[in-house]
Amino acid sequence: MQTYKALVQDTLNEQIYQQIKEKLFVGEFQPGDRLVLSSLATALGTSAVPVRDALQKLESLGALRLERTFVVPQLTVEELAEIRDIRENLEGLSAARAARAATPESLAVLHSHFEAIVDAAHANDTSRFLRANARFHLHIAEMSNSPILRDMIEQLWLRMGPSVRLAKAESGKLINAIPDHEAAYAAIAARDASAARKAVVSDVVGCFGILAESFQGGNA
Secondary structure, three states: OOOHHHHHHHHHHHHHHHHHHHHHHOOOOOOOOEEOHHHHHHHHOOOHHHHHHHHHHHHHOOOOEEEOEEEOOOOOHHHHHHHHHHHHHHHHHHHHHHHHHOOHHHHHHHHHHHHHHHHHHHOOOHHHHHHHHHHHHHHHHHHOOOHHHHHHHHHHHHHHHHHHOOOOOOOOHHHHHHHHHHHHHHHHHOOOHHHHHHHHHHHHHHHHHHHHHHHHOOOO
16 A cells, blocks of 8 residues: 555656646747756756656657757657648547537537637737647547547647747737637537548648748748
């Protein structure tokens, strides 16, 4: 039987892991960033132990690389294109499954993420937009009621999240992302699996297009 101290440590480790995951999802850590253990522990207000455990776990998932210290990988356009192709299939499937399994409670959460996307887009606030966008997509994965599918999608977001931050959309262009998200929410709310899949795939393809343009323009 675990002691109370061990249970508390497990909880702390999970909390730190989730915080670092979130930073990767939304691009707070960018490709090439070196995650110094002591600095990150100080920033998160904890000791080095749970941070080290989290970083090692993320390395095992391919989200980080160990090069003396932990580094956020720099992906090529070809690697991002491969992630796009896989996301089309996995996130399209998760959207279809979410449409079939949606509940009033899960839809309310999804709508709150959609509203956050709209607010951030109209404010041209990239940081808030990326956070809301990641939460929107990952909540759809959660709604699919498939832990295996959700974990696979999360792992892709861990790999590509830092690169999304590099996309330099022109000022005011964030609002162009609203229609696909609106269509995805509406389709899931209507229990229309086919339309949900189509809307999410359209958004995935559009996101890659912006990324590819940025890389070709030398912003990566």
